[in-house]
Amino acid sequence: MRVLIAEDDFVTRKSLERLMQQYGECDEATTGKEAVDCFRMAWEEKKPYDLILLDIMMPDLDGQDALQQIRDYERSRGIVGFGETKVIMVSALDDPRNVVRAFYSGGASSYLVKPIREQKLYEELEKLGFNLKSI
Numbered sequence: 001m002r003v004l005i006a007e008d009d010f011v012t013r014k015s016l017e018r019l020m021q022q023y024g025e026c027d028e029a030t031t032g033k034e035a036v037d038c039f040r041m042a043w044e045e046k047k048p049y050d051l052i053l054l055d056i057m058m059p060d061l062d063g064q065d066a067l068q069q070i071r072d073y074e075r076s077r078g079i080v081g082f083g084e085t086k087v088i089m090v091s092a093l094d095d096p097r098n099v100v101r102a103f104y105s106g107g108a109s110s111y112l113v114k115p116i117r118e119q120k121l122y123e124e125l126e127k128l129g130f131n132l133k134s135i
């Protein structure tokens with residue numbers, strides 16, 4: 001399984017990486033633009049990410065806009081439904097507007113509010129069909 005962790009805060013990024021390592025190969029991006037670039041590159045290499053953890057507040061391009069570009073890219077290539085990369089939005093922002101935007105206009109798979117607790121993350125992964133036994 002390939003995972004992309006897009007998070008500008010070093011400590012959060014490292015802690016997410018520590019939690020995700022057992023699931024598979026983790027790449028890191030520190031801006032929204034970098035996240036979109038990594039996503040495209042992975043498709044071009046025909047090794048798309050199975051999961052992206054996407055922070056909302058990031059420099060360059062925020063997570064919401066990055067998600068939009070990711071979904072646009074998928075749509076332009078006819079990738080829909082199960083073919084879509086699962087995206088978990090990770091944010092300190094838990095205001096309803098951001099949550100609604102992520103799900104309804106962005107097509108996020110899940111939304112987690114920081115700080116990310118290990119148990120909560122693993123529960124969400126399980127809901128999305130990622131569990132360690134099947135890897």
Ligand SMILES: [Mg+2]
Nearest residue numbers: 008055057058
């Ligand atoms: Mg941030």
